[in-house]
Amino acid sequence: MVLLAMLWPAQMLTVAGVFTATSQGAIAQHFHTAQIAWFTTIYALVVALATPFVAKAGDLFGRKRVMIAILAAGLIGDLIAVLAPSYEVMLVGRAVAGLYGPIAALVYASARDVFPPRHVGMATGLIGSSAGVVLVVCPLAAGWLLDHSGFHGVLWALAAGIALGLLLVLLFMPNVPPTEQRVHFDWVGGLLLGGSATVLVYALGQGGTWGWTDTRILGLFAACIVLAVAFVLVERRVREPLLDVRMLARPSVATVLAGSAIAQGTFFTAGTMVVFVALYPAIPGVSAGLGWSGTHNALVGTPAGLLVIIVGLIAGLLTRKIDPRLPWRAGLLITTAGLISQGFFHHNELQIILAGCLTSFGGGLVLSCAGILLLGAVSHREQGLASGMAIMLMNLANALTTQLMFTALNNDRHILKGTAFYSDEALTNAYFTLAGCMAVALILSFFIPRVLRPDQIDTGAQPATV
Template identity: 30%
Template sequence: MTSQTTVEKASREPRDAPAPAPAKGLRGHPWLTLFSVAIGVMMVALDGTIVAIANPAIQRDLGASLADVQWITNGYMLALAVSLITAGKLGDRFGHRQTFLIGVVGFAAASGAIGLSNSVVLVITFRVLQGLFGALLMPAALGLLRATFPAEKLNMAIGIWGMVIGASTAGGPILGGVLVEHVSWQSVFFINVPVGVIALVLGVLILKDHRAENAPRSFDIAGIVLLSSAMFCLIWALIKGAEWGWGDVKTVGFLAAAVVLFAAFALVQQRVKEPLIPLAMFRSVPLSAGTVLMVLMAFAFMGGLFFVTFYLQNVHGMKAVDAGLHLLPLTAMMIIASPLAGLLITKFGPRVPLVGGMVCTAVAMFGMSQLTVGTGTVTMSIWFALLGLGLAPVMVGATEVIVGNAPMELSGVAGGLQQAAMQVGGSLGTAVLGAIMAARVDAELAGNWKDAQLPPMSAEQLEQASSAVKVGMPPVAPGTPTDVAGKIVGVTHDTFVSGMSTAFMVAGIVAVIAALVATLTKRGANAEAGVGAGHI
C-alpha cells in the first residue's frame, strides 16, 4: 500500500476516536494530563537557553576550548532536531505515554550525569543523550494532549502548553544566571533531576495511553535513516556555515547532501507500506502552511533573540541576570497571551489570530531595528512585550493547525514535525541573520574606525577586531589609553547596533511573509468536528 493510499484511507475513516468521556479520578483527566506533560516539557524548553549562561563557567572549570563549548550546544541541538520526527513515530507505534515517560527518565538521568561529569567530553556526550530523550518527550506531549482533550478544548490546552514553552525558553537565562552566580554551573543540570522525578510520578499516576485503531505496525527504517541524515546535514551546515564561510566547499557540500537525501527520502516514502511521513499529509494546505509558518516564526524569533542577549550584556553592560530580567516583558506577555490566544482560536478559528500575531511580531522586529546604544529600558520593554504578544497566538495556532490537520494515528509524527520546524527555523534564523549581521559589520568597521581617527589596523588585526565587534565586545588591548579605549568602545557599539538593526529589519520582512502564509491556515479537522461538543 502506498503512502497516498494510507492517508486517503485514513481520511475516509473517523480521524479521531470519540471525544473522551469525562475522566473519573486521576487517570486520563485532561487538565491533570496537561499539568503532567507541561512539567516534562518545561525541562526541555529550559535547557534550550539556560545552558548558554553556564557555558563560560563550564569552560573555565573544565579547561574546555571554544570549540568544545560550542559542541555543548550544537550536540544537543543536532540530536534533538535529527530525532524529533522519528521519536514522534515511536509514540504513534508504541503509545505516547510510554515514550513520554522514557523521555522524562532519560532526560533527567542525562542531566544528573552532566552535573557529575569531570570532563568536557562527558558533558558533550550526555548533552547528546539529553537531546535524544528530549526528542522522545516533546512530540509525545502533543500526542497526549491531542488524544486526551475534546476538540473544543484542544486550543486552550495547546495555549497553556505554548505558554510553558515560551516562558521556559525566555526564563532560561534568568534562572541560569541565578544558579551559576549563586550556586554552580552543575546546578543548572541538577535541577532537572527533581523536576524529572515529579514529572515521572505524575505521569505514572495520571497519563493514560491512547492508541488509534489504525496506528502504524511497522517501521520505515530506510526513511528514518534518510530523514535523520538529511536533517543532520542541513542543521550541521547551518551551525558551521558562519565559521566555514557560506561559499566554502564544506558548507555547500553539506547543503547539497541535505537536498539529495531529502529527495531520496521523498522517493522512498512513496514506495513503502507504512512510511515515516506519508507525503499525502502535505496535500493539506493548512498543514503545509502551518509548518512553513512555524519555520518562519522561529526564524524571526530565535534569530532575533540571539542578538538581544549580546545587545543587553555587551552593549548595555548588564549581567546575565539583569539581561534576563529585561526580557521579562516578553516572557510575561507570552504567559498572559498564550491561553487567551487559545480561547480566541477556539472561538474564531486560527487564521485571524495567526495573521494578527505575525503582524505584531513584524512591528516588534521593525521597532527593535530602531534600538540604539542609548535606548532606555521603557522603550525596549515596549518592543519586547509586543513581540511576546505576537508570538503567543502563532505558537498556539500553528501547533494546532499542524497537529489538528493530521490524522489521529499520525499525531506523534505531526508533533515531531512541529518541533522539527521550530528547530530548523531557529537554526536558519540564527545562521542567516548572523551572516547578515557579520556582513554589515565587515562593511562598516574599517570606515567607522578611520572616522574615529583610531590607529590603523593590519588586515589580520581588522579580522580579529571584527570577530569581537560581531558580538558587541570592544577589542581594547591591555594598556590602551583611556581616551583611545573610549573611542574603540563607541565604534564597536555603533557598528554592532548597525548590524543588529539590519538583521532585525530582515526578521521583520520574514514576519510579514509569515503573516501572508497565515492566511492559508484553518481549523484542524478534529477541531471542526468538535465545535459545539460537550465540555470537560
C-alpha cells in the same frame, strides 16, 4: 497527581530552553570556545530527528514506557553535561539530552487515553497554558542560580527537575496499552533527513570561516540537496513515513507547517540573543555586551514574558470568531518589526524593555495561532501525525535559524582567550537576520488557504483537502 505527572515533564522542555539559554554565555567563557552555537544546535537536531521515532515507539510499546525511557535518557544527558570536563563532552551530553525533547508529543497524545472525554480539553489546555507561568518564573530562577552558583548550578537544577519528572511518571502515570501491534520504523528516511539537516547546518556554520564560494561549502550544499531529494523519494514509497509527503502536498498543510516552523523556530532563537546583549561583558573594542547579572537581566525581561501570556490568551479568544490567518499575519508583521527595533535599540534597560515587548506582542500572537492553524488544516485522524511533523520541523528550523544567527554574529567577532565576543554591529546584524527569517514566514502566510476556526472544528466540520 496524574495531571502533574504529565504537566511537569512537558513543561521541563520550556525550563530547559530558558536554563540553557541563560547559561550558555558563561559556558562559552568557561571552556574558552568560539563554537557555542552547537550547544543549542546539536540539541535541536536530535529532538527533531528523534520525535517521529519516539511517537511511533509510544504506539508500539506504550507511552508510559517510552516516557520513562526518554526521561532517563534526558537525565543521563544532563548529568554528562554538568559533569563534563571539556566542551566536547558537554556536547555529547546535550545530544543525549535531546532524546528527551519529544516528551511533549507523548504527553499530548496520552491526554485522550488518560482523562475522560469531558476533561480532555481542560487538561490539555492546562498543560499548554502552564508554559506562560514557566516563562515568567524560570528566567528569574535561572538568573539567580547563575549569579550565585554559576552555570553548574543552573545545569544541576535542570537535572533535578528532569529527575523529579521521571519520578512523577513512574509513580502516577497510568499504564495505557499500546495502540499498534506492529510499526515499521523508517530508519532510512531518518538517516537521510538527519544527514541533510546536519550537512546544511554545518555548511551555514562554516560559511563565514571558509568563504561562501569555497568548494567545500558548495560541496556541502550539493550534498544537502542530494540527501533531501533522496529523502523525498524514500518517503513516497515507505509504509510508515517520517513525513507524510501526500499530506504535505496539500497547500493548507504545507504552508501552515512551513510558516509555523520558521516563525516559532526564529522566535525561540531570538530569545537566546539576550545572552550576548545583556550577559556578555562590556569590553571596549571587543565585546558590546552590557555585563548585567543574570537576575537583573531576568527582571528586565519580565514585562515581555508576561506580554506573551496575555496576548496569547486574547488571541485564543479572537480566533473563535475571526479567520485565524488575520492575527497570525499581524503577529508575524509585529514580530518582524520588533526584531528590527531590537537590532537598533539594545543599549540600555528602557530600549530592551520596549523593543522586547514589541517582539513579544507579536510572538504571543504567533505562538497562540500556530497550533490553531494546524488544527484547522488537518482532519481529526491526521492531528497526531501533523503535530509530530510540526514539532520536528520547528526544531529543525530552530537549529537552522540558530546557525544563521551565529553566522551573522561571527562576521564581526573578536576572539579573546579562546572565547568569541561580539561587536555592536554584529548584534545588530544578528537581529536583522532573524527579522529576515520572520519575514519569510510572513510572506508564506499570504499563501495559506482558508482553514477552519476552532468553533468550526468543535462542530465536526472537515478541512479542505486541496
